Amino acid sequence: MKLHTSVTSPFGRKVKVVAIELGLFDRLELLQEQLTPVQANERVNAANPLGKIPVLVTDEGQAIYDSVVIAEYLDDMAGGHRLFPAAGAERYAALTLQALGDGIMDAAIGVRYELSLRPEQYRWQPWIDGLMAKVTRALATAAAVERQPLPLDIGKITLGCALAFLEFRFPELTWRQDHPSLASFMDELAERPSFAKTKPA
Ligand SMILES: N[C@@H](CCC(=O)N[C@@H](CS)C(=O)NCC(=O)O)C(=O)O
Incomplete structure (x- = not known):
């Protein structure tokens, strides 16, 4: 299976952690991609019209996205559950924690794009503040x-990836002291x- 991903993508990291925890990592061929919403990557677009990573392409050629679906696909491959x-309640708590972690990553990536991609004269501080408030x-x-x-589940893995992404990209945040x-x-x-091996560089 091919996994379109990158070293720094927290969503890609989530999928890699899942694969390692399930003993499936050796089955993945990692394709390192570069992309942003304003820097199209045709190889990624061909697999995922949304132009986002991670994307898994199975040995049969089926493209599976996004990270939520890939994680469950891998879990099924490993026997399920x-x-x-x-x-x-346990299932929906794990899925909701996954959604919370994904939401943290979405908001943080949104801020990062705003600060690194949008020309300075078009930046809008209330937008950034609104994302950071999330x-x-x-x-x-x-x-x-x-x-x-422990016991590990998809919610905890996602929250771990979200926290690590904040630490990596927003070291000035005080969440460690606050919580x-x-x-x-x-x-x-x-x-x-699984986390040590997938640390963003
Ligand atoms: N909901 C998606 C989010 C994936 C995502 O936002 N990936 C970022 C990289 S970390 C991306 O591909 N950004 C490019 C873009 O938004 O065009 C998932 O869970 O996989």
């Missing part, structure tokens, strides 16, 4: 519940080989 609880609220919600990395329990959660996750 390894990282996705099967049913009930991150702040989501972190408070994530911190409201005491979290242990020490999230900091220890992330530090414990970071020791797992």
